[in-house]
Amino acid sequence: MINNSYKTLAEILEKNREKYDLELIGRAYKIAEAAHSGQKRHSGEPYINHTIEAAITLAEFGADTATVSAGLLHDVPEDTAITLEQIEKEFGKEIAFLVEGVTKLGKIRYPKHAEETASGAQALYIENLRKMFFATAKDIRVILIKLADRLHNMQTLQFIPKEKQKRIALETLEIYAPVAHRLGMGHIKGELEDLAFPIIRPEEFTNLQKKLSAILSERKIELKNFEKIIKKILAHDHIPSINIHGRIKHMWSLWKKLNKPEYGNDLNKIYDLLAIRIIVPKVGDIYAAMGSIHQHYRPLTGLVKDYLATPKPNGYRSLHSTVFGPQKRPVEIQIRTEEMHRDAEFGIAAHWVYAESDKPKEGAKLKSHHLLWLKQLEDWQKKIKGPEDFWENLKIDFFQNRIFALTPKGDVLDLPEGATPIDFAYSVHSALGHRMTGVLINNKISPITTKLKNGDIIEIMASKKPAGPKQDWINFTKTTIARHAIHQWFQAQSKDKHKILGKKSLELELLGAKLPAPDSWTRTQIAKVCDKFHRKDINDLYVGVGRADINPRTVIKTLFPEIFEEEVRKKKRTPAFIPKKTDELLITKAKCCKPRESDNVAGYISGAARGIIAHQDHCKNLRRNKNASQILRLGWRGADLKIITPITISICGKNRVGLLNDITALLAKENINIEDINVVQIKDKIAKIAISLGIADLDELQNLTSLIRQIPDVRDAKRE
Structure with a gap:
């Protein structure tokens, strides 16, 4: 006698018989039925009914032959005399792998007492979560079978001990x-x-049920009437619809929302308690339908949500609007296509990363693709004819190129493979990253540069005040968020340094021209020069000079044009003689160490108005001088010395062999010192390279970026 539940499964499969191997599924059922013969559930029904119900749910998902068969067999190795080896011999490695995966998940157990999770057994909770996400999820179908298994177990939970x-x-x-x-x-x-x-x-469930029962009977009638009105509106405007139906918000979701402070446990503030879902054929029909409804029913301000333009993180797509319905009460309207509706109900199909693949022993592995958590892809249904083709050719590795790490409280962070605790800290919050002093990985002190693994539990040790990141942290990060936060930190620190350097550079130029220092400028003069260079104040002007965005001589020319007019008159009177470096301050080589070309050199502003005194950078007299706090970096340009400013140039170009070599060769030819070099990003065959250089002046910077742009395959070069 055929089991009634199996008849239901057979009817579902029969509707898509061309997609399924009905003979194989039938064999799986017969073996499961024989294996579970005589076994009863707590409800008293035959145990086989449970595995059939799980298989029915999987078939409704659109799962393939292997998954439906594994659903029927998923409890056989655990609860009967038939072994996993026998299943593999009878059905092959693929089905055996899926059954084994579900069996492993079944061994995960919560604490015996639910309240323990809130206290001493939290570590076990985290371990359960880790196993669920990582250890057995090599093939997403394992999770699907387990979800179908758990759904039926929950539907029959009333028959087991409290x-x-x-x-x-x-x-x-x-x-x-x-x-x-x-x-x-x-x-x-x-x-x-x-x-x-x-x-x-x-208790909370019962209270909420009572609240809802007082209003739902009336509201359901209103909802039905509103459905009929909307059908007439769309028909009148010739907008096609496949289905229009009402929905009531899920109880648990409603209870959680009511307990948020902004709702104050007031059902009248829950505008999506009741909703009307409209399923239309095409995306264009979605907006047309919403526009038509809005002509008759006014939307509430700020409650139109376009999840088509900006899908939710899990890929959900729909157009929502809350309107005042016929009874002047808020009703949410949800409009989507049939495909979007199925994705919203059974979601995973819209969030697979797929690639053609062989069938490895341990489930499907993908080729090298970056997996963003639940990344929404192109409409896969246009490319895949049916579930059998999908599972046969397009396998899924749920965690391809991603790792998941846990906070001590069990929160999951999705990070790229190769991420470190530095990435983890900045993913939590930039402030935590800036305060980071160390890390515990799985309760062990570890280097912050350690590459994290799936399931690692990370506890960041942090100072009370932000000490800031170290310069080399950027070399041990994988995430954009961490790199950006670190870059911003040093940019802020660099701003202070550039301000000091810019002020010194400007003071040196003024000193050479025997003009008053900025500290003695009038408010009118400061306002004039800041307006000229679009700077908010004098400090911002110093930063611009320090970064070589503003030439200090141009600043002087703005305030003291007569100085430059005098220079022009002198040049006209003596055209045969033009000073070699009229724009340089006097830099005198110290007699104590006599710096020569190729020596590393630094200097300070002379208190005796002699310009800059240059020393070898290891010279003791350099540090002993009373002006040592104002030490400037100097560099050789031929036989001449110049003040050197650290500048970072960002270069974007085609990622080809030899590109970096061409750039460094040019810098060596121009006698430019490279202080740091970092390949910031390589994406879509485009490389972004950040190079820190010692630059003498703005002219040199402009000339250098121009030369770099002339290198083959370089698209752009500019100062960061």
């Missing part, structure tokens, strides 16, 4: 429902949460 109910419900709420959410499976997530709610919080 204490066990709480443990399973809490595990469902804390682990399985969030996994379904991450996969974009809204229908499964909502049902799992609502099944767990009355067990975990029975």
Whole structure:
């Protein structure tokens, strides 16, 4: 006699018989039925009914033959005399791998007492979460089977002991429902949460039920009437619709929302309690339908949400608007295509990274593609004909090129492979990154440059005040967020240095021209020069000079044009003689160490108005001098010395062999010292290179960037 539940499964499969190997699924059922013969569930029904119900859910997902078969067999090795080896011999390695994966997940157990999770057993909770995400998720189908298994277990939870109910419900709420959410499976997530709610919080569930029962009977009638009105509106405007139906917000989701401070447990403030879903054929119909409805029912300000233009992180797409309905009460309208609706209910199909692949022993592995968590892809349904083709040719590795690390509280952070605790800290918050002093990885003190692994538990040690990152941290980061935060920190620090350097450079030029220093300028003079160079104040002007964005002589020319007019008159009177370096301050070589070309040189502003005194940088007299706090970096340009300013040039170009060599060769030819070099990013065959250089003046910087741009395959070169 054929099991009634199996008849239901057979009917679902029959509708898509060309996509399924019905003979193989039938064999899986017969073996599972024989293996579980005589076994009963707590409800008293045959055990085989449970595995059939799981297979029905998988078939409704659109799963393939292997997954449906594994759903039927998933409890066989654990609860019967048939071994995994026998399953592999009968059905092959693929189905055996899926069954083994579900068996491993089944061995994960929550604490016996639910309340332990809030105290001493938190570490076990984190370990469960880690195993769920990492250890057994080499093939996403394992998770799908486990979700189908858990859904039916929750639907029949009332037949097991109360204490066990709480443990399973809490595990469902804390682990399985969030996994379904991450996969974009809204229908499964909502049902799992609502099944767990009355067990975990029975009093709150009962209270909410009472509140809803007082208003829902009337509101449901209103919703039905509104559905009919919307059908007429769309029909009148010739806008096609596939289906229009109402939905009531899931209980657990509603309870969580009510408990947020802004809602104050007031149902009248929940505008999406009731919603009307409109399923239309095309994306263009979505906006047309919403426009048509808005002509009749006014939308609430700020409550139009376009998840088509900006999908949710888990890939959810829909157009939402809350309007005042016929009874002048808020009703949410949700409009989407049929494909979007299926994605919202069974989500994972819209979030797979796929590639053609062989069939390895341990499940599907992808080729080298970057996996962003639940990254939304192109419409895969246009490329894949059916579930069998999909699973056969387009396998999924859920964590390809990503790792997931945990905070001590069990929060999961999604990071790129090769990420370090530095990335982790800045992913939590930039302030934590700036205060980071060390790290505990799995309760062990470790270097902050350690590459993290899946499931590592990370605890950042931090100072009370931000000490700031170290310069070399950037070399041990993988995330853009960490690199950006570190760059911003040093940019802020660099601004102070450039301010000091710019002020000194300007003072030196003024000193050489026997003009008053900036500290003695009038407010009118400061306002004039800041306005000229679009600077907010004198300090901002110093920064511009220090970064070589502003030539100090141009500043002087703005305030003291007569000095330059006098120079022009002198040049006209003596055209045969033009001073070699009229724009240089006097730099005198110290007699004590007699610096020569190729020596590393530094200097200070002479108190005797002799310009700059240059020393070898290791000279003791350089440090002993009373002006040592004003030491300037100097560099050789031929036989001449110049003040050197550290500048970073950003170069963007085609990522080819020899590009970096061509750049460094040019810098060597121009006698420019390279202080640091870093390949910031390589994406889509385009490399971005940041090079820190010692630059003498603005003319040199402009000349250098011009020469770099002439290198083949360089697209741009500019100062950061």
